[in-house]
Amino acid sequence: MTEASNRGWHQHLWHPFTQPGRGPAPLPVKGGQGVWLELEDGRRLIDGISSWWVTLHGHSEPSIAAAIARQAETLEQVIFANFRHQPAAELSERVCALWPGLERMFFSDNGSTAVEVALKMALQHSWRLGGQRRQVIAFEGAYHGDTFGAMAVGARGLFSAPFEPLLFDVARAPWPATWWGDEACEQKESTALVQLEQLLETPTAAVILEPLLQGAGGMAMVRPEFLIAVQQRVRQAGALLIADEVLTGFGRCGELFASLRAGIRPDLVALSKGLTGGFLPMGVTLASEELYQQFVGPEPERTFFHGHSFTANPLGCAAALASLELLQARLKHYQSIEAKHQTHLERLASLPQVKRPRLLGSIAAFELAGASGYLEPIGLEVQRHCLAEGLFVRPLGSVVYLMPPLCINDQELERCYSVLSRVLERLPVQS
Numbered sequence: 001m002t003e004a005s006n007r008g009w010h011q012h013l014w015h016p017f018t019q020p021g022r023g024p025a026p027l028p029v030k031g032g033q034g035v036w037l038e039l040e041d042g043r044r045l046i047d048g049i050s051s052w053w054v055t056l057h058g059h060s061e062p063s064i065a066a067a068i069a070r071q072a073e074t075l076e077q078v079i080f081a082n083f084r085h086q087p088a089a090e091l092s093e094r095v096c097a098l099w100p101g102l103e104r105m106f107f108s109d110n111g112s113t114a115v116e117v118a119l120k121m122a123l124q125h126s127w128r129l130g131g132q133r134r135q136v137i138a139f140e141g142a143y144h145g146d147t148f149g150a151m152a153v154g155a156r157g158l159f160s161a162p163f164e165p166l167l168f169d170v171a172r173a174p175w176p177a178t179w180w181g182d183e184a185c186e187q188k189e190s191t192a193l194v195q196l197e198q199l200l201e202t203p204t205a206a207v208i209l210e211p212l213l214q215g216a217g218g219m220a221m222v223r224p225e226f227l228i229a230v231q232q233r234v235r236q237a238g239a240l241l242i243a244d245e246v247l248t249g250f251g252r253c254g255e256l257f258a259s260l261r262a263g264i265r266p267d268l269v270a271l272s273k274g275l276t277g278g279f280l281p282m283g284v285t286l287a288s289e290e291l292y293q294q295f296v297g298p299e300p301e302r303t304f305f306h307g308h309s310f311t312a313n314p315l316g317c318a319a320a321l322a323s324l325e326l327l328q329a330r331l332k333h334y335q336s337i338e339a340k341h342q343t344h345l346e347r348l349a350s351l352p353q354v355k356r357p358r359l360l361g362s363i364a365a366f367e368l369a370g371a372s373g374y375l376e377p378i379g380l381e382v383q384r385h386c387l388a389e390g391l392f393v394r395p396l397g398s399v400v401y402l403m404p405p406l407c408i409n410d411q412e413l414e415r416c417y418s419v420l421s422r423v424l425e426r427l428p429v430q431s
């Protein structure tokens, strides 16, 4: 590293998705309360993206902190292959109760592992049935995590290039992303459905998608109608539908889960991020009792040979239970965020710098005019200017979005938009 690019970077830390010399060094942070992050130098920033979409109710939410502390004094960890405990049992009961038809919960450590588990369950199920259904279908632009299986189903490109020869083959259908005033939406949907039907002519184990919103792929939203049509085709073909709700789950999309909002009933669901309110890393995969029964029997090969050291960590379960309690108590209030975003986003969308505005629950996104792609430097410029005004955002290249913790109040949301609008007004308009 050069002297200049070294400045501000710690000598032993290696940060994710980050390149010294490209963009600012990670900021030393001291604390977080609600939507606010407090830096070591005393500056305060609004966390406009919920710290990579995990902080659900707000930083340092007292009831979750207290639940973790209580649990830590009772049972901090136990091997889940030989033991079960009340927080895991209660969490499985409460989460499964929200998902008609999904009665089994398998724990893992994060979003990527929750996806890996769903894929492995689908593929082992198909293998048990003779292995003819081998194909996995995913959508263009998808992001499902950074482990190998999750990478394989995600869109290929810059992130996955070094590992390309080792990733298993995945068939791809187009993702008909839409936005306010998009006149070609229905046409894009029907093209995508025709291609999906063609792919489904090959025996297929599973189709995986991010319901209503591809997150890392650029906050790319689709209509519920599209997902319902996808589900019909997947069912007809006898494949399993996997919903990756790692980002969309737990109230982010204006409903408890995006699948519920869209009116689909997936066979397998991956959850993480907001599961523990963003306090502790944990993932879960939900499956039907019928699928689970395929893994039960005297033959050793029926066993699902998958597990992680921290499976069903009691602290994570306690955090998740406390988070769920809050979510259910505050859901109405959280749902009201969408209408507030709408008013602000409509105003922002009148700026010539703003293209393709879109909104889902607590997530508002748009593209910067004249720019496209993840490596687009304008995103970093927007980030830098917003930081200087007390707002932390992390544009996905040319896609700028807000996804604040759900405790955000009207003044704080107003502040996010006024910073954004000042920053955007200063940008040159590109056509």
Ligand SMILES: Cc1ncc(COP(=O)(O)O)c(C=O)c1O
Pocket (backbone or CB within 6 Å): 110, 111, 112, 113, 115, 143, 144, 145, 146, 210, 215, 216, 244, 245, 246, 247, 248, 272, 273
């Ligand atoms: C839809 C989706 N799936 C999976 C993942 C991977 O989750 P994790 O980063 O916890 O491994 C992410 C992370 O952003 C995601 O957005």
